[in-house]
Amino acid sequence: MANNDEIDDDSPYRVHSRREIVSLLNSMLEKNQLLSLLIKGGSESIITSILEIDEDADALIIDAAPSASLNESIVSSNRIGFEALYNSIRITFTVDKASRVEYQNRPALKIGIPTSLVRLQRREYFRIATPIAKPLRCTFRVTQPDGNFTTVVTLLNNISAGGVGITDEKKILPTAIGATYEDCQLELADNTLVSVKLQIRDCKEFKLTTGKTVNRFGCEFVSLSRAVEAAIQRFITKLEREQNAKASGMI
Numbered sequence: 001m002a003n004n005d006e007i008d009d010d011s012p013y014r015v016h017s018r019r020e021i022v023s024l025l026n027s028m029l030e031k032n033q034l035l036s037l038l039i040k041g042g043s044e045s046i047i048t049s050i051l052e053i054d055e056d057a058d059a060l061i062i063d064a065a066p067s068a069s070l071n072e073s074i075v076s077s078n079r080i081g082f083e084a085l086y087n088s089i090r091i092t093f094t095v096d097k098a099s100r101v102e103y104q105n106r107p108a109l110k111i112g113i114p115t116s117l118v119r120l121q122r123r124e125y126f127r128i129a130t131p132i133a134k135p136l137r138c139t140f141r142v143t144q145p146d147g148n149f150t151t152v153v154t155l156l157n158n159i160s161a162g163g164v165g166i167t168d169e170k171k172i173l174p175t176a177i178g179a180t181y182e183d184c185q186l187e188l189a190d191n192t193l194v195s196v197k198l199q200i201r202d203c204k205e206f207k208l209t210t211g212k213t214v215n216r217f218g219c220e221f222v223s224l225s226r227a228v229e230a231a232i233q234r235f236i237t238k239l240e241r242e243q244n245a246k247a248s249g250m251i
Contacts, residue, residue, distance in 0.1 A: 016116045025053055025060065025113070028086055037062070038081035039074055041204070046070060051103050055113070064100070064107040074098050074109065082114075093117035127160040128239050138166050138219075139185040140173055140198075154217070156187065161233060163201070163220040171215050175203040180222060188235045197222040 015021060028035075029050040038045045052061040065071045074080065075098055084091045093114035101110045130136050136156040141149050152173045157165040164186065180199045187193055202218035224232070 013118050013120050014116050015119055018113075018115075021114060021117055022053065022055060024086075024091070024117070024119075025050060028084065028091075029053060031086075033084055033086050035062075035082050035084040037065075037074065038083065039077045039079075041202075043204075044070070044073060046074075048109075051108060053113070058113050060111050060113055061101065061103050062109050062111060064109050071100065071107070071109070075100060080111065090120045091117060092120075127158045127165070128236055128243070129158045130156045130239065136187045136189075137185075138164060138187065138198075140181050141183055142174065142181070157216070159232065159236060159239075161221075161229070161236065163218065164198070166217050166219060167206075168215040168217065169212075171213070173215065173217065174200075175215060175217075176200065177203065186232075188231065189238065192231070192235075194228045194231055196224065196228060 015024075027033075029052075032049055034047050034049055036045050037048045046065045048063040048065075050060055050062055053059075054061070065074060077098070078096060079094060080096075080098055081094045082092065093116065095111045095114055098109045098111045101108050138154050138156050140152040140154065142152055144150055150172075152168065152170075154166040154168045154173060157167055159165075177200055180197065182197050184196050184198045185193050186196050198219040199222050200217055201220045204216050205213050206216045207213050221229075221232075
């Protein structure tokens with residue numbers, strides 16, 4: 001799915017308070033919390049950590065990448081994402097730029113203190129893979145320029161309380177980020193179908209081992225009804241139990 005830092009500004013999961021943000025970052029600094037630094041839409045990443053927080057300069061000093069080429073990619077990026085799992089809470093934020101600095105006689109990077117961050121509890125972001133042996137589908141109804149509708153059937157890769165990851169093997173579904181589709185039919189176990197509204201938040205072309213390329217999408221649920229949300233959560237819980245039982249050798 002798409003980076004959860006893309007959650008709307010008025011989301012209850014997004015923190016805007018500078019005091020809270022700095023306090024959280026200081027806690028991560030004290031515990032030497034590792035962070036994933038993401039560039040190029042998440043296709044490249046490194047592990048880093050916070051070295052110093054300078055509130056007066058509105059800056060964070062973080063570990064540099066292990067290679068000059070990676071540091072060059074980071075410094076030339078206009079959008080840099082960060083993710084961390086801290087005390088069982090997923091923290092994500094983005095900054096616009098990074099610059100090279102030295103910290104205690106070693107290479108480092110300087111970024112701005114984020115103006116907001118997203119803080120998600122495990123249940124709110126937990127994604128679980130759907131069965132490969134019995135693929136499930138998600139069907140979109142796409143409006144054509146002439147006003148008619150066409151049906152696009154995709155495969156369901158994973159699901160969370162917030163959305164789904166899907167694969168379009170025929171590369172028919174439009175790749176426009178932000179496009180919203182009404183009345184998508186989401187297939188759950190036991191031939192159960194639920195109708196959901198989905199917004200495209202991410203799309204990447206993926207090459208299979210066969211050499212074939214497919215499109216993989218991260219989609220966010222929009223305005224789920226309580227009944228559908230409950231059905232999806234029951235499905236996630238069922239999948240989790242089955243996978244845990246399989247891992248423990250019970251099935």
